[in-house]
Amino acid sequence: MSRFWNPDLQNLSPYVPGEQPKLEKLVKLNTNESPYGPSPKALAAIAQANNDNLRLYPDPDAKDLKEVIAKHHGITSNKVFVGNGSDEVLAHAFLGLLKHPNRPVLFPDISYSFYPVYCQLFGIEHRTIALDDQFAVRVEDYLELSKQYGGNGGIIFPNPNAPTGCGLPLSQVELLLLQNTDSIVVIDEAYVDYGTESCVPLLQNNPPNLLITHTLSKSRALAGLRVGYALGHPDLITGLERVKNSFNSYPLGRLAQVGAIAAMEDQAHLDAMSSKVMTTRSQFVKELDVLGFETLPSSANFVFTRHPKHDGARIHQALRDRGIIVRHFKTKRIDQFLRITIGTDEQMSAFLAALKEILSV
């Protein structure tokens, strides 16, 4: 702390990302990165753009990238916003679209832990809504509680949810959108490529209040490049552009733009890597079942699991001692769970071998 800080800084509790240790030998299953490389075409495009043109500013509007994203999703490019990772896109959405003078933003009690951080940073009031006892989002609860609160300033949740991995059927998102017409609904589809129905098709009817965010960090294996985007009604996109152009005109560098374009165009690579992860996931869950774990149904590149007889924090530490890192949250309701990223088959075997050792002591 310093007396030169803005006093508000003192009261912030910033987001704590999963660690990125330097040790190469670790089995790193803690931040939901892809265990496979990005599209070779993306790497080639970045290598080619790594030249003297870097002295020039990038296109502030990332027009070519927006065109490619629009084409990929079968929409027009005025429905696309891009940013430096979807975290930045979400930050702009909170500030520009989810800040209401006297109604709270609603999101699940167990969800992406960056949401409350943005609320705090931007002074946005929020209420959390408990997941049901199956750890699922119940749309009815949002509609009912919203009435009690006299409306809401917006609703946001990931689909599939994080860190649970549970997906919500498209029909439920549609229901929410039909009933919640006075505020925006943001669906964070960071993990949508691993088996959840995307709500992008809902954009065909041009709803005024649906915003969908995607990232290239997970299924496209480009967490290091920092590219995310939002899709929605052109008026929402214009709102996000106003925030972005009041903060940083150039969130995406030249290398990020060309790499993202090539990655978005390489559907074959995305499909192959996603299906590999899903195959590994179903095998891995079977192995966890045999060991007595209770695993939530996952449509993400991670699983959320607990053992009825072994303490989550203890397993987490014992894995660490063996060079395997997974994520554990010291949070009410989920402090017995581990969130385990789906890695390669070899990594999952190493994980299971260590786990068996730990459970037998």
Ligand SMILES: *Cc1c(COP(=O)(O)O)cnc(C)c1O
């Ligand atoms: C990983 C993640 C993001 C952010 O990803 P970026 O790397 O910032 O694009 C957003 N939402 C959820 C739920 C995530 O897990």
